[in-house]
Amino acid sequence: MSNGAETRIRRSRQKILTAAEVVFLTAGFLGASMDQVAEQASVSKQTVYAHFKSKQALFIEVVVSMTGGAAQTLQDELGAPLDHRPVQDFLLDAAIEQLDVVLTPRLMQLRRMVIGEVERFPELGKALFENGPQKAINRLALACAHYTDIGQLNTPDPAEAAGFFNWIVMGAPTSAAMLLGDRGIPDQKARHRHAAESVRIFLCAYGASAQVRR
Amino acid sequence: MSNGAETRIRRSRQKILTAAEVVFLTAGFLGASMDQVAEQASVSKQTVYAHFKSKQALFIEVVVSMTGGAAQTLQDELGAPLDHRPVQDFLLDAAIEQLDVVLTPRLMQLRRMVIGEVERFPELGKALFENGPQKAINRLALACAHYTDIGQLNTPDPAEAAGFFNWIVMGAPTSAAMLLGDRGIPDQKARHRHAAESVRIFLCAYGASAQVRR
Numbered sequence: 134m135s136n137g138a139e140t141r142i143r144r145s146r147q148k149i150l151t152a153a154e155v156v157f158l159t160a161g162f163l164g165a166s167m168d169q170v171a172e173q174a175s176v177s178k179q180t181v182y183a184h185f186k187s188k189q190a191l192f193i194e195v196v197v198s199m200t201g202g203a204a205q206t207l208q209d210e211l212g213a214p215l216d217h218r219p220v221q222d223f224l225l226d227a228a229i230e231q232l233d234v235v236l237t238p239r240l241m242q243l244r245r246m247v248i249g250e251v252e253r254f255p256e257l258g259k260a261l262f263e264n265g266p267q268k269a270i271n272r273l274a275l276a277c278a279h280y281t282d283i284g285q286l287n288t289p290d291p292a293e294a295a296g297f298f299n300w301i302v303m304g305a306p307t308s309a310a311m312l313l314g315d316r317g318i319p320d321q322k323a324r325h326r327h328a329a330e331s332v333r334i335f336l337c338a339y340g341a342s343a344q345v346r347r
Numbered sequence: 348m349s350n351g352a353e354t355r356i357r358r359s360r361q362k363i364l365t366a367a368e369v370v371f372l373t374a375g376f377l378g379a380s381m382d383q384v385a386e387q388a389s390v391s392k393q394t395v396y397a398h399f400k401s402k403q404a405l406f407i408e409v410v411v412s413m414t415g416g417a418a419q420t421l422q423d424e425l426g427a428p429l430d431h432r433p434v435q436d437f438l439l440d441a442a443i444e445q446l447d448v449v450l451t452p453r454l455m456q457l458r459r460m461v462i463g464e465v466e467r468f469p470e471l472g473k474a475l476f477e478n479g480p481q482k483a484i485n486r487l488a489l490a491c492a493h494y495t496d497i498g499q500l501n502t503p504d505p506a507e508a509a510g511f512f513n514w515i516v517m518g519a520p521t522s523a524a525m526l527l528g529d530r531g532i533p534d535q536k537a538r539h540r541h542a543a544e545s546v547r548i549f550l551c552a553y554g555a556s557a558q559v560r561r
Contacts, residue, residue: 242466246463248459248526249459251526251528252459258525259526266526296519297545300515300519301511305518308517308518308521308522311462311465312479312480313465313472314465330511331511334515337548337551337557338548338552343551
């Protein structure tokens with residue numbers, strides 16, 4: 134295939150994903166149709182189906198794109214050589230970045246919609262879990278293992294410690310945003326305070342001199 | 348009013364609440380009707396309306412009854428004189444009880460349904476938040492203040508510390524249950540291990556000898 138054709142296909146796919154995000158957030162998963170997506174993207178329904186074989190497959194790609202896009206930002210921010218930053222700086226940056234990236238009205242609305250449909254469409258929730266919290270925890274687990282190796286943390290089970298860090302930071306604000314709507318999303322000042330206290334708690338429990346369970 | 352009449356009214360109200368729980372969990376909030384509730388409770392629709400002025404008012408009472416019932420159990424379990432239990436025993440009991448009471452398929456299903464409807468019906472989410480997590484945190488805050496008074500904890504802001512304890516314990520399993528359905532609910536062994544590590548983390552950060560921020 135020529136480069137021009139590949140570029141056209143990629144652009145067409147991105148246009149459909151952007152349109153689908155709008156349609157799903159407006160109409161809900163059940164209410165949305167491939168016809169609406171085609172109309173919103175100004176392409177034919179056949180073109181939509183050429184890229185995505187079903188509404189569910191399209192929705193999962195929207196989830197991957199919205200959360201994966203978020204994860205990519207996080208990766209870019211945190212991907213700098215870990216060695217050169219003391220662990221408390223890394224953790225504070227990670228916490229604030231995670232709060233800023235996840236706590237957007239769009240992502241919170243998508244998450245509410247997916248949760249409301251979990252019993253009917255379990256694949257949607259699985260896709261959001263794996264591309265959202267699980268991906269963030271996996272990345273943190275690598276960092277925990279690294280900082281334990283260089284003597285700045287004490288995490289005998291880096292994945293477990295990473296899970297606790299993630300939910301110390303994200304548990305309260307995401308749960309509030311789920312049940313209280315966008316007014317449950319804390320403002321920037323509250324986020325910074327919450328991030329700082331989360332890091333303090335984590336370092337008390339998993340810092341280099343912490344007494345951990347084996 | 349005679350005692351007999353009061354008893355009949357209370358029983359009739361309870362019968363409608365029990366029926367409504369079944370109808371809401373089966374049909375969803377939008378799908379449920381007062382007619383279905385009346386039929387399920389074997390009472391007339393007028394009787395349902397005599398107790399609850401609208402479907403939303405009835406749903407909120409179901410939420411209060413399901414979560415308030417849970418909270419009552421917790422209160423009964425934890426209401427024993429706090430003084431006589433060392434703080435780590437109290438916290439471990441509180442964590443295990445909270446996990447056992449909240450992580451039931453019925454409550455998780457109700458919570459998913461409420462989250463899915465938050466944008467259309469914000470009052471439902473507010474009722475669940477206030478009668479669920481917020482009530483648990485308020486109770487923990489009293490315990491944190493008590494144990495700080497007697498020198499077994501160091502929580503300059505008991506409400507903040509209580510919030511962190513609640514989400515250290517409940518953040519991971521409730522978020523998994525929201526997105527992964529009932530298979531996200533951890534088994535008893537996993538809950539006990541999770542509760543024990545949660546208590547260890549909390550005591551590292553807020554134990555009597557912790558270096559807290561002022």
